[in-house]
Amino acid sequence: MDVTKEFCDQKKFQATNGDLCSERFEVVPLPEAQSVKAIVDALEYFVYNIEISMSEVLGDITIRENDDPRQSSSVAQHRLVTTVEDVLQMDTNNVAFNEYIPPGPGQDEVGFSISDAVDEDDAFPYKPTRVRQDVTIITMVSWRRLPDNKPIIVLVQWWCLRLRRSTIDVPPNAVTRIQNGIEHIGAAMIEAARHADAQGNLQVN
DSSP states (O other): OOTTSOEEEEEEEEOTTSOEEEEEEEEEEETTOOOHHHHHHHHHHHHHTHHHHHHHHHSSOEEEOSOOOOTTOSEEEEEEEEEETTTEEEEEEEEEEEEEEOOBTTBOOEEEEEEEEOSOOSSSOOOTTSEEEEEEEEEEEEEEEOTTSOEEEEEEEEEEEEEOOOSSOOOHHHHHHHHHHHHHHHHHHHHHHHTSOOOOOOOOO
8 A cells, every 4th residue: 555645445334232333544645744743733732622623623512521631741531522413412531642753763753643432431421311422533644755755744544433322312413413523523633734834844864
């Protein structure tokens, strides 16, 4: 697979237990970008303010139920509740992690943004009166080489949404809105990467 060329693969399916799932794998070359760190910083800002980002992107109000994460912390928890089309409420509980590895001997700079669902949380348990979505998003930003050996920054992203089976009656339009929502969030993260203030010098060997 040539990771310097755009690629996208997406699928939706129902798990054997009734959960509704969506997955997407995407490769996005960023020929105008000059700094992996600038992109990682932009992604970190997007995720750090995820309740604001979700509200702006989706148009459904999302609020945080736990304390605001500290920017100085390498790991942050996001316990969120979203009101979907004024019809129902949706629980999301994720732990996010970002890492930037600077260039070194024989090593180009690389960055990661990872967010994974919390299965159980005694402090903020999932509420049976709300639908539950589990979201995992893994984004890697790194330098690659084009066929002419020219360096280029490439963003690779994989996400998975699992809308948990529930006794709550969820209208089909709400299901579609939730499934489409993760697509919009992933696209917004990629746009944040595209517009990152990447003015640094090329840092490849």
